[in-house]
Amino acid sequence: MNCELSATALHGYFDGELDAVRAAEFESHMQACAQCQASLNTLKSLRDGLQKSDLYQGASARLRTRIAEELGSENRAAAPRWKWFLVPAFSLAVLLIAIWVAVTTQHRAYSARLHAELIDAHVRSLQPGHLTDVQSTDQHTVKPWFDGKLDFIPPVGDFSPQGFPLLGGRLDVIEGRDVAALVYGRRKHLINLFVWPATREPAVAGEDSQHGYNWLSWRTGDMQFCLVSDVSSADLKELKDLIRP
Amino acid sequence: MLPAQDKTRFEQLVLPHVDAAVNLARWLLRNPHDAEDVAQEAVLRAYRFFSGFRGGDARAWLLQIVRNTCYTWLEKRAPAELVTEFNEELHQVPLPNPETIAVQASDRAKLKAALESLPVRAREVIVLRELEGCSYKKISEVTGIPMGTVMSTLSRAREKLAQILGGNAAKEASNEL
Incomplete structure (x- = not known):
């Protein structure tokens, strides 16, 4: 450093x-x-x-009284008078909101399920003998290995100079379909990069953590990418930027 | 209009953070009087939205509303405040030495002026971190700055504040000569 x-x-x-x-x-x-x-x-x-210069300004007693009064009158306020012409507009708004909520909830549920499965796959890969099917630090060995095993070709790069050496690759199954899993090292930690073409599924993007594992997902073109590891989310971002400069 | 038990919950969870609301508004608006009005508006807004509060940190939730209310207020009355860019890379310049900053920062008026002269997006992270004691996660919740960017935003804000104070010290030294 x-x-x-x-x-x-x-x-x-x-x-x-x-x-x-x-x-x-x-x-x-x-x-x-x-x-x-x-x-x-x-x-x-x-x-x-x-902290010692007394710069913090709290609420005055007058403001507290004002707020208490406002909350009181807010609660006493009469029920709003219905304007009947608003009813159809209101119904339409409710309908649109309901559709939007249904779609986003469904998408969120899909994303949660997918990432739970990806984290499981990451944990499974850490068990002895499960990490890689083709063990090589050479991208020109790893890439052809996928040939014929998958109906797509994942982008394979080695980022050893930047501190993310390629360790190998394997096939994994996520949501019932074959995906490519590339394994990178980061100091003494392992990072799984899952790649698959996602033409039918909704795009999943974002980052979060679950059970102590961080994930970072994005879509480039019609390929879906997801990084899973116990390294920091900053490290995952760094690797993402290398994969997709 | 909220049911009575929600009103009690609001009073227990949110009202204890009215001080934090006023303080954030005071530094975002740079004005103690407007701060109380805007904080009051924000608390009422929070009250109306309270059914949308899904638990979690009530202070961060309230401060997020305060910040939005303040930014709307600034957009109307001081739009120039919001266009001030704050993305210069200041890392090339070393920080002024600790003794200089200790002397400058012990003068409340100078410190207040220096803090107020920062761009609003720098000011808010300093106030949230140093006066409100927020973690990076809370700062990210309140301001919407991505979690991974809070540290660098805060570092640039502090460097800028330290340099303003360091600049004051240099000016004073040259006046004395």
Whole structure:
């Protein structure tokens, strides 16, 4: 870690928001770096100043009374007088909202089910002997291996120089269909990249975590991608940017 | 209109955070008087939307509404505030030294002026982090800044604030000569 890289990490460290690995990295950098030590003290001075200068403005007693009164009158307010011409418009709005809710709920349920299955597949792959069917750090070995096994060709790249070495690939089954799984390393952790052509299913995009595993999904063209790992979501984003520059 | 038990729930969950609401509004609007009006409006809005509150952190939920109300207010009365860009890369410049900042930051008037001179999007993350003690996750909930970007936004905001204070110190030194 050099100073330029740690300029932002300094703030995460100061705020106690780095994960254990990055915090340890930053600490070992800081031991040898007088500039970062001084910067950390500057942040402390700044925080002390902000917190001790009585800059916080709370609510006045008058405002509290006003709010209490408003809440009281809000509750006493008479039921709204119906304007009958609003009824059809209102019904239409309700219908549209219901459709929208149904569609998004369905999509959300699909995304939750899919990612639960992807995380299961990731966990399964960590068991001895399950990680890779073709074990190679050479993209020109891994890519042809998929040939004939799948009805599509997944993009295969090796990102060793950027700290994400390609370890191999295997076939996996998600939602009853064959998908390509590429395995990358990140320090001592493993990342599974699942790829499949998604022409019928809705696109799934976003990130979240479940049971301590982070996932990050996106769609490029008609290919669906999903990264699953126990590394930080920042690491997953970095890998995503390498896969899809 | 909410059923009586919801009103009690609102009073227990949300009203304790009225201080936080006023404080955020005060720094977003840079005006103590407007802050109370806007905070009041936001609390009433929260009350009307309360049935949509799905549990979780009531403070972050209320502050999100306060922030939206403030931004609407700024759009109407001070739109220039919102177009100020805040994305300069400041990492090349080292932070001023701790002693300089300690001296400058102990002067309330100077610190207040420096904080108020920041662009609103820098100001809000500093207020949420340093005055309100929000975690990055809460800051992301309140402001809508993606979780992965909170740290860099906050770092740029702090660097900018430190540099304004450092600049003050340099000016004072040259006046004394």
